[in-house]
Amino acid sequence: MKISLKTTGIMSDYLPADASGGRVELELPEGAVFAQLVETLAIPDDERYVVSINDTLLPEPLQHPLQAGDTVIIMAPLAAG
Amino acid sequence: MAKGLQIDPAKCTSCLQCELACSNHHEGVFNPALSRIKVFEFEHGRRSIPYTCTQCEEAWCLKACPTNAISINQDTGAKVVDDATCVGCKVCTIACPYGTINYRSATGKVVKCDLCSGDPACASACPTDAIVYA
Amino acid sequence: MAWQRKVLRINLTRGEIHHEPLNMEWANAYMGSRGLGTKYLSEMMDPKADALGPDNVLIFATGPLTGTMSSTSGRYSVLCKGPLTGAIACSNSGGKFGAELKNAGYDLLILEGQSPSPVYLNIVDDAVSLESAEDLWGTTVWHTEETLKERLGDPQTKVASVGVPGEQGVRYACIVNDLHRAAGRSGVGAVMGSKNVKAIAVRGTVGVTADDPKRFMAVVKETMKKLADDRGRQGMTRDGTNAMIDTMHAFGGLPTRNFQEVQFAGSEKINPTAMRAKNENGHTNLINNKACFGCSIGCGRVAHIDPKHFSVADKPQYWHASGGLEYETAFALGPVVGVDDIDACTYVGFLTNEHSIDPISFGVTVAAAMEMFELGAITLEDTGGIDLRFGNAEALVQAAEVTGAQQGFGVDLGLGSKLLCEKYGHPDLFMGVKGQEFAGYDSRALQGMGLGYATSNRGACHLKHDVFSPDMKDQSGNGKAEPCKNSQDEIAAIDSTGLCIFTAGAWGMDDYAAQVDAACEGDWPTERLVELGERTWNLERQFNLNAGLTAADDTLPKRLLETPAPSGTAKGRVCELDYMLKEYYQLRGWGADGVPTAETLGRLGLNA
Numbered sequence: 001m002k003i004s005l006k007t008t009g010i011m012s013d014y015l016p017a018d019a020s021g022g023r024v025e026l027e028l029p030e031g032a033v034f035a036q037l038v039e040t041l042a043i044p045d046d047e048r049y050v051v052s053i054n055d056t057l058l059p060e061p062l063q064h065p066l067q068a069g070d071t072v073i074i075m076a077p078l079a080a081g
Numbered sequence: 082m083a084k085g086l087q088i089d090p091a092k093c094t095s096c097l098q099c100e101l102a103c104s105n106h107h108e109g110v111f112n113p114a115l116s117r118i119k120v121f122e123f124e125h126g127r128r129s130i131p132y133t134c135t136q137c138e139e140a141w142c143l144k145a146c147p148t149n150a151i152s153i154n155q156d157t158g159a160k161v162v163d164d165a166t167c168v169g170c171k172v173c174t175i176a177c178p179y180g181t182i183n184y185r186s187a188t189g190k191v192v193k194c195d196l197c198s199g200d201p202a203c204a205s206a207c208p209t210d211a212i213v214y215a
Numbered sequence: 216m217a218w219q220r221k222v223l224r225i226n227l228t229r230g231e232i233h234h235e236p237l238n239m240e241w242a243n244a245y246m247g248s249r250g251l252g253t254k255y256l257s258e259m260m261d262p263k264a265d266a267l268g269p270d271n272v273l274i275f276a277t278g279p280l281t282g283t284m285s286s287t288s289g290r291y292s293v294l295c296k297g298p299l300t301g302a303i304a305c306s307n308s309g310g311k312f313g314a315e316l317k318n319a320g321y322d323l324l325i326l327e328g329q330s331p332s333p334v335y336l337n338i339v340d341d342a343v344s345l346e347s348a349e350d351l352w353g354t355t356v357w358h359t360e361e362t363l364k365e366r367l368g369d370p371q372t373k374v375a376s377v378g379v380p381g382e383q384g385v386r387y388a389c390i391v392n393d394l395h396r397a398a399g400r401s402g403v404g405a406v407m408g409s410k411n412v413k414a415i416a417v418r419g420t421v422g423v424t425a426d427d428p429k430r431f432m433a434v435v436k437e438t439m440k441k442l443a444d445d446r447g448r449q450g451m452t453r454d455g456t457n458a459m460i461d462t463m464h465a466f467g468g469l470p471t472r473n474f475q476e477v478q479f480a481g482s483e484k485i486n487p488t489a490m491r492a493k494n495e496n497g498h499t500n501l502i503n504n505k506a507c508f509g510c511s512i513g514c515g516r517v518a519h520i521d522p523k524h525f526s527v528a529d530k531p532q533y534w535h536a537s538g539g540l541e542y543e544t545a546f547a548l549g550p551v552v553g554v555d556d557i558d559a560c561t562y563v564g565f566l567t568n569e570h571s572i573d574p575i576s577f578g579v580t581v582a583a584a585m586e587m588f589e590l591g592a593i594t595l596e597d598t599g600g601i602d603l604r605f606g607n608a609e610a611l612v613q614a615a616e617v618t619g620a621q622q623g624f625g626v627d628l629g630l631g632s633k634l635l636c637e638k639y640g641h642p643d644l645f646m647g648v649k650g651q652e653f654a655g656y657d658s659r660a661l662q663g664m665g666l667g668y669a670t671s672n673r674g675a676c677h678l679k680h681d682v683f684s685p686d687m688k689d690q691s692g693n694g695k696a697e698p699c700k701n702s703q704d705e706i707a708a709i710d711s712t713g714l715c716i717f718t719a720g721a722w723g724m725d726d727y728a729a730q731v732d733a734a735c736e737g738d739w740p741t742e743r744l745v746e747l748g749e750r751t752w753n754l755e756r757q758f759n760l761n762a763g764l765t766a767a768d769d770t771l772p773k774r775l776l777e778t779p780a781p782s783g784t785a786k787g788r789v790c791e792l793d794y795m796l797k798e799y800y801q802l803r804g805w806g807a808d809g810v811p812t813a814e815t816l817g818r819l820g821l822n823a
Binding site for chain 3: 091094095096098101102104105110111114124125126128129206208209
């Protein structure tokens, strides 16, 4: 299934090389959960980030099941500025 | 070839950590005014350039010194001022085409970069690798 | 000694210059910068005094770590009563000016009274003089800084000055140092202008020392490494603070078109990627990164405007490099006015520095004007022909030019959003607190931010608390009062060290305490720092209460309390201020009337 992935800030470090403008379409196996996306992107366990899927904030995203057509945004955490 | 301070202005953010480190190492105080390396900033920060003695082969300062107060450190190649011998005549400051050996009225002596005996404090302090000792 | 133990006090009315010892009893209770400046201010002036009159006191305060080798050691605070808010103003700036003042041998510079004619202050270590600034009056910050450096003959001179808006009492005029760093908020520049002080030039060669140099350098090395290893700081180095524009847009907390919306599609045209991209003319906005004194992060940007852009095509004097977009500048000259033109934003950013106006307050004021223009409450006749529709980059540029010059509709825009909205009959369209405009975060998406805005002692401000982490985990107001209160106290302490709060996140309070303890005489455990922060917060509160503010001022505009966020992750939410505020007062040890109880004051060593 295809999902649409977007990152902000320094989280763009983990995007595949073919991403542009912080965005990429990704192919994941049916029934994949968010943790599989983390693995695909090789995001280290100690990285801090915030996840929204289809504009819903997910405080504990790892086991969240993904569906075809989902828009996943992985945001760099904010700091004052 | 002896190691030297490799300076890449494109990486310099003008934070002055090098000046702080230099004054701290040599004078025991955080005081950019006493630093032997100086960052020059151009056009609202378009370019910032750290500038200090290149330890040039010609060694104009050394050749000009009438009291032989300047010698070459055999380990680092740095041209080093011996405070006890320097009489503060300033001939070296005229001889140096780069302006990187300077007279201090407070001490009556000249000062210049001595590469901190092989472990330059400015290079260690630089957070962006704009100054590298290599 | 991390403190210079010296205060420079200038009575402008009488033209008298005094050197006096620093009150070490106060330094031990308030450390430096924000805390110590607040103490001096509270002792020296009646909070009811006219902010633009001679009885206001203007204090430039460095911290014990200012000018040392600690990373981000270039900060100083400006304190006075703020003309925008009628509350205490505490505005923090970086660049190199603060460290230079410290290097000249001073912890604090205090300006009292009012000079009978325009002057600038010239400080070279112990040698201090007031000089005529008649020829500089009416000129810009950039002209003043350049002229003074030439006149004084030392290119290492640092200058803090105001432009015409500062001279003419624009309520959000700032003080700009080093061309593009600013004590930006609450109108501290108007206070400097009201005192007839055009500029302060300083050259310092005294230096700063640490109490325990060896331990201090070990702590500096360790804390510097923590910053370098921290992902958040790496992001700031790479993208600058403007990285947040993408996060806030994605999150749905990016105030757009005077807070009518919370996401701005055009943000991608002014984000860090756009700053690095080549445009159709082959021009790239971003030139390089720029750090403040001693800073190993370097979040500042240097940029230039495409010479072919309409804003500068016939103005080659603006083709040079200068301070580029930061997040707040990008927000206030972008989404909140609906503009997505990176060159226009950069140009107006230049103008805010050149003319000494706070880009946040300016942009949010223009946003309110645009909303009233679209409603028909402000007309083309009022604006002098400026077509103030949202998204009109040319109108934004014109608005900045007339505000900088204080001509035409620029005089109205100089009132700030609150008075402007009252003048044109729409007081509800003022987006701010206590007269000061919001920064670039929407309180419906970030509830703790909303509480922080409502309770900030200098009016709406995003820099006096840090609830980002809890806010991005849970979008209700539950459990936000405690992190808001605690972070307010911690930030008050960090601000009082002389370091930059952009280190928070990578550093815990222990890291600040370790640096202060090694640099300063005496013992400075973490608890002492945090208590000092809480003491400072309460002293600021007391200043405001004595100035006539009440709990009724701790509120937010109706739009945020009643109109739900139209999109984003917080779609449908309003700011749940009511219960957060009650819980907050309790945690603070304040009564329901927002007044610190006698017990709280006693615990903190404050007088009732």
